[in-house]
Amino acid sequence: EAGVAQSPRYKIIEKRQSVAFWCNPISGHATLYWYQQILGQGPKLLIQFQNNGVVDDSQLPKDRFSAERLKGVDSTLKIQPAKLEDSAVYLCASSLDPGDTEAFFGQGTRLTVV
């Protein structure tokens, strides 16, 4: 079974530039999550999709972050404009259902904003 695919693996941008991350979840997984993991901390949920609808985006900085999941499969997360404090690993995860089921994580995209 193929895992959660993310790209790119690494990205370095200057502050105020824009960047986009892509995620392809495990086939058949209805729930998709984007997490931000700052160095030395646990993952923090940014947004959760159920199919192509947003379930929770309460911690997404909507003035600069946006995400979409067209057709309920792939998802993109965009930051525009980036700030220095956005430097982190962005993890995508998917699960078969929301709630008490295992979430499978991708390898993440390491973003450095300089």
Added chain:
Amino acid sequence: GENVEQHPSTLSVQEGDSAVIKCTYSDSASNYFPWYKQELGKGPQLIIDIRSNVGEKKDQRIAVTLNKTAKHFSLHITETQPEDSAVYFCAAIPGTYKYIFGTGTRLKVLA
């Protein structure tokens, strides 16, 4: 709000010894408690989980215990090996289905 506290933040043990990591959660509606292992440069991977209707679960050298009354759960690793060295995260899933992760424990197994 929902919160998961995890201790210790770092843990060093001699190879062959046991390691224990503890977490407490705030939302009494939480009913699923997974533990993830994250190796350098990789995403977290599930190693064991427990549901609220079970007090203990074991899988070879790894076990998890849950005390719902006290709202805490623990990961126990016995006979530690160098390959157990990683960062471990606990998580609690409340009724909102939102994974709330702990702050992580960096485990070092010394050969």
